[in-house]
Structure formats: structure tokens, C-alpha cells
Amino acid sequence: MSYFDAASSAPLHPVARQALQASLDEGWADPARLYREGRRARLLLDAAREAAAEAIGCRPDELVFTTSGTRAVHTGIAGTLAGRHRVGRHLIVSAVEHSSVLHSAEMHRTQGGTVSEVPVLRTGAVSPDTYTEALRPDTALACLQSANHEVGTEQPVVAVADACRAAGVPLLVDAAQSLAWGRVEGGWSLLTGSAHKWGGPAGVGLLVVRKGVRYAPQGPADERESGRAPGFENIPGIVAAAASLRAVRAEAAAESARLRELTDRIRARVPELVPDVEVVGDPVRRLPHLLTFSCLYVDGETLLHELDREGFSVSSGSSCTSSTLTPSHVLKAMGVLSEGNVRVSLTLGTPAQDVDRFLDVLPGTVAAVREKLGAPTSAPAVTVQDGSLVVDTLGKRCPIPVIELAKVITGVPIGGTVRVLSDDEAARLDIPAWCEMRNQEYVGEEPTEGGTAYVVRRKAP
Amino acid sequence: MSYFDAASSAPLHPVARQALQASLDEGWADPARLYREGRRARLLLDAAREAAAEAIGCRPDELVFTTSGTRAVHTGIAGTLAGRHRVGRHLIVSAVEHSSVLHSAEMHRTQGGTVSEVPVLRTGAVSPDTYTEALRPDTALACLQSANHEVGTEQPVVAVADACRAAGVPLLVDAAQSLAWGRVEGGWSLLTGSAHKWGGPAGVGLLVVRKGVRYAPQGPADERESGRAPGFENIPGIVAAAASLRAVRAEAAAESARLRELTDRIRARVPELVPDVEVVGDPVRRLPHLLTFSCLYVDGETLLHELDREGFSVSSGSSCTSSTLTPSHVLKAMGVLSEGNVRVSLTLGTPAQDVDRFLDVLPGTVAAVREKLGAPTSAPAVTVQDGSLVVDTLGKRCPIPVIELAKVITGVPIGGTVRVLSDDEAARLDIPAWCEMRNQEYVGEEPTEGGTAYVVRRKAP
Structure with missing residues (x-):
């Protein structure tokens, strides 16, 4: 545990x-x-x-x-x-x-x-x-x-x-x-x-x-x-x-150095071990025991549940895990991805092998959650309107809007646009964050019937 | 203890x-x-x-x-x-x-x-x-x-x-x-x-x-x-x-009966053992473990201190023991004596012999405090003004005003009055309470230079 x-x-x-x-x-x-x-x-x-x-x-x-x-x-x-x-x-x-x-x-x-x-x-x-x-x-x-x-x-x-x-x-x-x-x-x-x-x-x-x-x-x-x-x-x-x-405080100097090494290890290894991850927060001017990363195409609640089954208790700023259905105001203010968000904060005395085991377990856990979510039972309707691809994810919760956007983007000609319709508050944060991570152009949002249309233009690779 | x-x-x-x-x-x-x-x-x-x-x-x-x-x-x-x-x-x-x-x-x-x-x-x-x-x-x-x-x-x-x-x-x-x-x-x-x-x-x-x-x-x-x-x-x-x-709650029925006996014993014995005491509060419709009495001519803080030395921890609603210098609002609202006030509230399991020891110790303790206070180093000035005896206790704290009143009252002819000058807030409560206890007539109060004059008329015994 x-x-x-x-x-x-x-x-x-x-x-x-x-x-x-x-x-x-x-x-x-x-x-x-x-x-x-x-x-x-x-x-x-x-x-x-x-x-x-x-x-x-x-x-x-x-x-x-x-x-x-x-x-x-x-x-x-x-x-x-x-x-x-x-x-x-x-x-x-x-x-x-x-x-x-x-x-x-x-x-x-x-x-x-x-x-x-x-x-x-x-x-x-x-x-x-x-x-x-x-x-x-x-x-x-x-x-x-x-x-x-x-x-x-x-x-x-x-x-x-x-x-x-x-x-x-x-x-x-x-x-x-x-x-x-x-x-x-x-x-x-x-x-x-x-x-x-x-x-x-x-x-x-x-x-x-x-x-x-x-x-x-x-x-x-x-x-x-x-x-x-x-x-x-x-x-x-x-x-x-x-x-x-x-x-x-008497333990702080020694523990601080030791835990900083461990959190540095997680910060460095997670992006190597797990594709499509954003480690957020200042890499240097930070608390020694705490780090946060977000995983694209992952539902935070499911990820936390799976990590709990593996014996890891972590928290998340994803909207999916909070009762309010809005993503963490912190991640929002930073303009970073909220989906699949995981905060790791180590207690005094956390053994290095616990961190290593976390790094062993995480890639498979994220992959399993992604696999489960990658094939939603009812695929969103994709239509073409005024020359723009429209992906209707209304009624679908995070991370579905981003997953569907990622699925269709490669089919869009360079310079062409996709409109993702969503009524999930997290999309407002996560679609621009995805664009930044995947080097696509976020054009902006427009109100649409029953939600918001988020417009993304495909850039040259 | x-x-x-x-x-x-x-x-x-x-x-x-x-x-x-x-x-x-x-x-x-x-x-x-x-x-x-x-x-x-x-x-x-x-x-x-x-x-x-x-x-x-x-x-x-x-x-x-x-x-x-x-x-x-x-x-x-x-x-x-x-x-x-x-x-x-x-x-x-x-x-x-x-x-x-x-x-x-x-x-x-x-x-x-x-x-x-x-x-x-x-x-x-x-x-x-x-x-x-x-x-x-x-x-x-x-x-x-x-x-x-x-x-x-x-x-x-x-x-x-x-x-x-x-x-x-x-x-x-x-x-x-x-x-x-x-x-x-x-x-x-x-x-x-x-x-x-x-x-x-x-x-x-x-x-x-x-x-x-x-x-x-x-x-x-x-x-x-x-x-x-x-x-x-x-x-x-x-x-x-x-x-x-x-x-x-599981102990409440048995303990309630036992403690009520002990508090009944204190309520009954204290007025027998200590002169000039008023037991206050409803004798029947009351909490089983708690009782309160007030002792004339006693300074609450000194009494508490002496009882503490004897190994008893009790509290008091006397003005002398509070930082605000006003007597307990409860005693005030009840119109009962506040000076020398002692609240006894027993914990679950209090042995009967502790209560007996309290009853053994109390009379001597009260008497000692009274003796100490009975002879203030500077006796208040007693004068006669417009046919009324005037006792000036301005600047003196409770219970001095009541002590001085009690000292002079026997020298007043029946139907004659005493004016006690005091600037202690407790006197407003304690002088009328003393009159009720000692069967004297409380006439009322008048503002006077530097304080209040409390007027008492001596009744036939």
C-alpha cells in the first residue's frame, strides 16, 4: 500500500x-x-x-x-x-x-x-x-x-x-x-x-x-x-x-532532498514511459514531495480507481473525479491539460521502491484505461458542415471530446478545421491544452445549440 | 485531588x-x-x-x-x-x-x-x-x-x-x-x-x-x-x-441517581455547616451532578484558591474570579447572591468520600476567608448624613460592601436607613440579595458621586 x-x-x-x-x-x-x-x-x-x-x-x-x-x-x-x-x-x-x-x-x-x-x-x-x-x-x-x-x-x-x-x-x-x-x-x-x-x-x-x-x-x-x-x-x-x-522540521532538510530526488525521477520518467503526458508545474521552484501530470485520453476517475486497485492512493484535479464536474481551477488558471490528471504527493519516509513500483505500474494502467475509453460504444456523429468537420460529443464527458478530436484530426487536410461540439466544461480547458501538446492550432470557441463548438485547425506537421 | x-x-x-x-x-x-x-x-x-x-x-x-x-x-x-x-x-x-x-x-x-x-x-x-x-x-x-x-x-x-x-x-x-x-x-x-x-x-x-x-x-x-x-x-x-x-448514556441512569444523592447531600448539609449561605437553583428540576451556593462575606477568588489548596477544583460565578469584574449574568438574572459563589459539578464516578471530605473542609475554609476579609486594613468611613448612616466603600471590591453593611446594620434604629456607597458592579446584585437573606428592606439605589448609593432600611427582627 x-x-x-x-x-x-x-x-x-x-x-x-x-x-x-x-x-x-x-x-x-x-x-x-x-x-x-x-x-x-x-x-x-x-x-x-x-x-x-x-x-x-x-x-x-x-x-x-x-x-x-x-x-x-x-x-x-x-x-x-x-x-x-x-x-x-x-x-x-x-x-x-x-x-x-x-x-x-x-x-x-x-x-x-x-x-x-x-x-x-x-x-x-x-x-x-x-x-x-x-x-x-x-x-x-x-x-x-x-x-x-x-x-x-x-x-x-x-x-x-x-x-x-x-x-x-x-x-x-x-x-x-x-x-x-x-x-x-x-x-x-x-x-x-x-x-x-x-x-x-x-x-x-x-x-x-x-x-x-x-x-x-x-x-x-x-x-x-x-x-x-x-x-x-x-x-x-x-x-x-x-x-x-x-x-x-527536524527531518525536513534530509527528507526534502530525498523526496525531491524521487519526485524528480517521476517527473522525468513518466513522459518517457507513458505517451501523451504533460507534467505540469514549475520543474525547479516547487515543493519537494509533490508533482502533477495529466494523461491525454484518460478519464481521471477511472485512472484513480485503477491505481487504487494497484495499491496507490493519489488524487486528481480532473473534472471527472469531482462532484462539481468542473476541472480544477488551478489547472484551468495555468491553461494546462486537466484530463487524466494525477497528483502525487509523497509522505515523509516514502521508500524509493514504492516510487519505482508506481513507475512500473503506471504505463500499463494508463494504457488499459485508454483502451477502455478508446472505443466508446456509441461513436459520436461526424458530419461535414460548411467545409468543416463537425464532431458531436454533446452529452459525453471528458475525456471523450479530446479522444474523438484526436481520432479525426489526421483525416482533416492541413489548414482545414474541426468543430468539436461539447457540453462538458472540461473541454474548454482540455481542447486548447491538447492543441498545444499536439502542435495544432486552437482557433477558438463559439456557442452552439446545447453546448459549445471548439474549433481546431490542422497545422502542417 | x-x-x-x-x-x-x-x-x-x-x-x-x-x-x-x-x-x-x-x-x-x-x-x-x-x-x-x-x-x-x-x-x-x-x-x-x-x-x-x-x-x-x-x-x-x-x-x-x-x-x-x-x-x-x-x-x-x-x-x-x-x-x-x-x-x-x-x-x-x-x-x-x-x-x-x-x-x-x-x-x-x-x-x-x-x-x-x-x-x-x-x-x-x-x-x-x-x-x-x-x-x-x-x-x-x-x-x-x-x-x-x-x-x-x-x-x-x-x-x-x-x-x-x-x-x-x-x-x-x-x-x-x-x-x-x-x-x-x-x-x-x-x-x-x-x-x-x-x-x-x-x-x-x-x-x-x-x-x-x-x-x-x-x-x-x-x-x-x-x-x-x-x-x-x-x-x-x-x-x-x-x-x-x-x-x-449507558451509565447515565445509575450514575444520575447516585450523583443526585451526593448533590442532594451537599445542598442539604452546606447551609447547616456554613452560616449565611444561599443554595441557588431549582432543588428538584435540576441536573443530577451540579449544584451552586453562595456564601455571604466571602471573596469568590480567595475561596476558590483555598479550596484548590485543599484539593478541590470548583468554579465560581462571582465577579471577583472573572476578568470582566461583573458577576455571572445567570446569578444576576435570578436575583440571587453572587458573592462567595461556588459551583460544584461532579464527574461520573466521583466517590462519595470525596463529597464527604468536601463537606468536612468547606466550613473551615469559608470561615478562614471570612476572617481574613472581616478586618479590612482600612475600615470604610462611616458618617451620618440627613439622618441616614452612610458607609463609603467606594474603591472596595466585593464582598467588602456587604460585609460593611452587615457590620453597621445592628447599630441602625428599626426603620432607619443605611446608604452603602459602592462602585463595584456586584453590589447591585449582592446588596438586595443580602437584604432578602437577612430579612431587611431594600429601598433602592441612587446615583452618587463616583458610584451608586444602595439604600437599606432596617426591619424589626
Whole structure:
């Protein structure tokens, strides 16, 4: 069994387990009480806060524990927007932030605020210049993740923080994916994290608000955690979170180098072993343990299912595997292929032979899925209209539209066009991505009855 | 060591510990994922939801797990007020609700809503008739705790739920203090609870929203827990919470009878053993494990400190022990004495000899605190003005104003008055309460330079 989805949730680190069990006896009482059980709980909480603050690089009184990374993001954004509402109601986010950031932005928009979404390069990184251009006199808050959760690309936080600082705008860094590997450098103002991503327990996040940031807690008053995180403190969880962050950091340098070698191996070997694959994300400025690739003509859900049968747990940003039927907003913003998407994120200690076995298994698995999908029981209708080949894949889900496009393209004269009719949202991303991969010209899209027509012109080989 | 503050937080139940440890290995993955670790986590989460729903008496799909009881209350109130905003913006709460309810009400008020606070009888219970009178055509939500957290009085939930149902108003029941002892009966619409109150771990609460209640989740979108509780699920905590609720319920009938005997013993013995004590709360319709009394002429913080030294952990609603310097809103609403207030709440399995030892130790402890306070180093100035004795305790904290009043009253002729000058908020509650206890006439209060003058007339004995 190889669990390759650390970016979703890491198994509990042994140190976290130990700290959790030890503090179940000492940390269950109310730390606000003055009797001995309360004082003991308070000591544990204070020590955990100091340890976490040291790992983050902030003052203990700048750090509060929340109940999840998502909650930390929601809280940090809402509190800063409210605290700085006199400055204005403009919020900046990158297009590839975690959904907790984007959903906060969406709520801000529905409440009358304005949001700028900074686009990313094909690597998944924002350009510091583009980000800086989004800063305005009425910008209340800017958000930028430390590294992307789907493709592993590191963001230029230091440069963006400098620009924000120069503009007098606080920068919130969602560091959920990178805290295991080290501090976030640069002059950020707020920072969020999530313990279960670094091997701590679920139910613990953290929110750092630097002194000097105007911050107004939202929601009903509650005196716990400096008024920033309501509800009775989960002290055993918090102790385990802080202890495991320190433990993971102690292993980080060595593990980082080792895992980077393994992910480099996958990045290099997959395109050699599997035809029609795109490895996405920055090849160098990236998290050590995470990589993502997409396989043409493959249905992500089926691929994940087959890999699970082979003993590999991975995730996917393909639309086929999500309940919303839209491809990952990250892949979309990067303009890369979403179909047959696989994210591999290794846990600490992943043995090299697990990676080798993955590379052994993957080619056959992808081939089998392709074979199954290559012959849909009802072939789409191909017609000719106004001199253009029309492939009707309406009602067919990804990756069928791309598969059918690939089937017919060789029958089109050079300079001739194909119109692929599709009502699958993923086609909007995957057909242009396919064109880029296969060196064909993507002409554009037009609305058509029941969906969209994607127009592709065959180039000379 | 005797921990007598279960109402703040109960030590972890052995079943909770066992379930937590077992599920650390199985419940760390993302239950939304389709691979085996995710499916295992999902199974645990589903089973815990079913167990908790069975214990509460609701459908599993009506119950979501939150990160605390406080969060459940905040969420349940905000979601229902938003879902029913077309009906109106009127909210009803009792005057003795937990601060999480009152703070939600306060926020609703600042956002332009209206709030009715239903007063309570001297027992701490609302009268169903008084509660019913507060219902209006524009009432969006009514809230009533199942039992009070400070004095243990059970509320007439069934009768109030009937009245709410007849008026078409949903009733939210904060059941944090009573869930260990059994289901909340009656036709309530929403219910909240907190695992660490029943011996489950911190970091888990629950929110039940009956089908048919108009409910609109607030805050940024998040698909977890039916969109009602954002953030990655703390599955080991949830499993432990559900398992311990079942375990505690299995012991509830026997333990309830045993603890009720012990608390009855304290209620009966304390006034015999300690002079000038008021036992507060309903003597019969109350939680089995909880009782509260107040001692005249005693500073709550000092008393708690002395009891802690004797090995007893109890809490207090006295102003002297809280950071806000105002006495408990519960005692205030009941109109009972707040000074020297002690809440005793027994944990499951508390041995009878611990209670006996408490009764042995208490009289001497109270006497020692009284002796210390009975001779303040600087005696307040006593003067005569317009035929009335004036005792100036400005700048003196509770219980000094009452102590000085008691000292001088015997020197006042029958029918004569004493004016106690005080700037301590607790005096407003404690001087009338003292008059009631000592059969003196409380005339009223008047503003005076630097504080308030409380006027007391000496009655014939």
C-alpha cells in the first residue's frame, strides 16, 4: 500500500501521536480556570504556542490556534477586511489559491467588495510584476499561497510581500502546503496553516497576525485565543500539532532532498514511459514531495480507481473525479491539460521502491484505461458542415471530446478545421491544452445549440 | 485531588480515549477521497454520525459535527436567522443562556436585529407563559438551553417547544450541559452540544437542524458537513465523541441517581455547616451532578484558591474570579447572591468520600476567608448624613460592601436607613440579595458621586 496523497492529509506523525496521548491526561481541563487542572492545561497551551511560533518565526502573541486551516483562512481574511474597511474593500487573490481563499473572496464579492484575481503563468506561479499591478489605494488585503496545493509550484512570496509592504497593504500567506518544509520568508503580515498537512492531527490550524495589522474579529464575541478563534481549546490536538511541526522540521532538510530526488525521477520518467503526458508545474521552484501530470485520453476517475486497485492512493484535479464536474481551477488558471490528471504527493519516509513500483505500474494502467475509453460504444456523429468537420460529443464527458478530436484530426487536410461540439466544461480547458501538446492550432470557441463548438485547425506537421 | 468542575470540562472518558487511539490509524485521511484510506475515513465518519444521531434522537442527515459547542451555537443561530430573515429579525433568548448564545444575540442586535431576553424565576427557570408571550409574528428563532450551566436548573423545554411549534417558530436548544444524561425531549427544531462536556475530546461539537427548518449557511462556502461546518473533519475526535456519548448514556441512569444523592447531600448539609449561605437553583428540576451556593462575606477568588489548596477544583460565578469584574449574568438574572459563589459539578464516578471530605473542609475554609476579609486594613468611613448612616466603600471590591453593611446594620434604629456607597458592579446584585437573606428592606439605589448609593432600611427582627 502506497499512500501518495500527503497534500490532502498526511498520516499522523509518531511524535504527534505520542504528544497527543500524553496530553490527553493533562490537557482536558479549561485553561481559563485557576485550579490545578486548569493551570496545567494553560501551561501546555502556552508551551505549544511558543513552539509553534518559533517554528513559524513570529511572536507567540501573534499566533492563535484555529480548528482547521480553512477556518484560519476564513477568519484571517474576514478579520483583516473588516479591520481595514476604511482603506477600501478591494481584495487581491491569486487565481490558484486554495478554495478556502477563493470562497472567502466570493463571499466578499457578494457582500459588495471587489476582488482582483491575479492570473498565473503556465508554471502556476504569479508574476510579481503582475501581482504588484493589482495593488490599488483601496486594497484592504492581498493573499498569496506559499506554494500551490495541486501542482507544487512555489510562489514568489518574498517579492510580492515587498511590493505589498511598499504599498502599505498586508499580505496573507496561506502556507498550508509548505510549513512542513520550513518557515515562509519575507515580510508577510498574516499566515495560515493546517496541522494535518504536516503530520499533526486534524482539528488544528493556525493563524498568525503580525502586530500592527489592523484586525477586527468577526462573528460573535468569544474571549478564547485572543478573541480570534471561538470555542473551547482542543489542547491535546494543539500540543500534538506543535510537537509534530518541530519534529517534521527536524527531518525536513534530509527528507526534502530525498523526496525531491524521487519526485524528480517521476517527473522525468513518466513522459518517457507513458505517451501523451504533460507534467505540469514549475520543474525547479516547487515543493519537494509533490508533482502533477495529466494523461491525454484518460478519464481521471477511472485512472484513480485503477491505481487504487494497484495499491496507490493519489488524487486528481480532473473534472471527472469531482462532484462539481468542473476541472480544477488551478489547472484551468495555468491553461494546462486537466484530463487524466494525477497528483502525487509523497509522505515523509516514502521508500524509493514504492516510487519505482508506481513507475512500473503506471504505463500499463494508463494504457488499459485508454483502451477502455478508446472505443466508446456509441461513436459520436461526424458530419461535414460548411467545409468543416463537425464532431458531436454533446452529452459525453471528458475525456471523450479530446479522444474523438484526436481520432479525426489526421483525416482533416492541413489548414482545414474541426468543430468539436461539447457540453462538458472540461473541454474548454482540455481542447486548447491538447492543441498545444499536439502542435495544432486552437482557433477558438463559439456557442452552439446545447453546448459549445471548439474549433481546431490542422497545422502542417 | 477532587475535580468538581465537570460542567466546565469533563476528563476524557476511557471509551473516548480508546476510540480516539483506535481511529488515529484509520481516520486521518480525507473522507472525500475515493481511495481506500479515504473510504475508511468516510466509514468511520458515517458510523459516528449514526451513533450520535441515535443518541440525540434525530436522523443522521440532520446532524453535523462542528469544532465546538460554541461553534455549533454560533452557526445554528446565524444560519437560522439568515434562512428565516423574510419572516423577520426577532430573536428570543432566555436571560440565563450560555455566553455563546448571548454573544450571538448581541451580534444580531448590532446588525440591526431585535432580541427579547426572557427573564427567569428565582430558580433560574423561565416560565413557559412568559416565554410564550415573547413570541411575535416576526420571530425568526427562539433559543432555550436544556439546563443551566451555572446552577443546574432544567428548563421547561417541552412546553416552550410546543408554544414555539404552535407559533411556527423554530426552537434551538443548547443541550451542552444535559446530553450526557439523556435525550432532549419535545419538539425542538435545532440542538447543539459539546463533546468535552460529556467526556468526549475537546474540538468536537454537534449541530442538529431538523428537516424543514429554513436554514442558510453563513460564511464562505465549504462542502464538508453538508456545508454547515467548514474545515477538514477531525475524524478521530468525532469517533471518540460519538463512542463516549453512547458509553456515558449507558451509565447515565445509575450514575444520575447516585450523583443526585451526593448533590442532594451537599445542598442539604452546606447551609447547616456554613452560616449565611444561599443554595441557588431549582432543588428538584435540576441536573443530577451540579449544584451552586453562595456564601455571604466571602471573596469568590480567595475561596476558590483555598479550596484548590485543599484539593478541590470548583468554579465560581462571582465577579471577583472573572476578568470582566461583573458577576455571572445567570446569578444576576435570578436575583440571587453572587458573592462567595461556588459551583460544584461532579464527574461520573466521583466517590462519595470525596463529597464527604468536601463537606468536612468547606466550613473551615469559608470561615478562614471570612476572617481574613472581616478586618479590612482600612475600615470604610462611616458618617451620618440627613439622618441616614452612610458607609463609603467606594474603591472596595466585593464582598467588602456587604460585609460593611452587615457590620453597621445592628447599630441602625428599626426603620432607619443605611446608604452603602459602592462602585463595584456586584453590589447591585449582592446588596438586595443580602437584604432578602437577612430579612431587611431594600429601598433602592441612587446615583452618587463616583458610584451608586444602595439604600437599606432596617426591619424589626
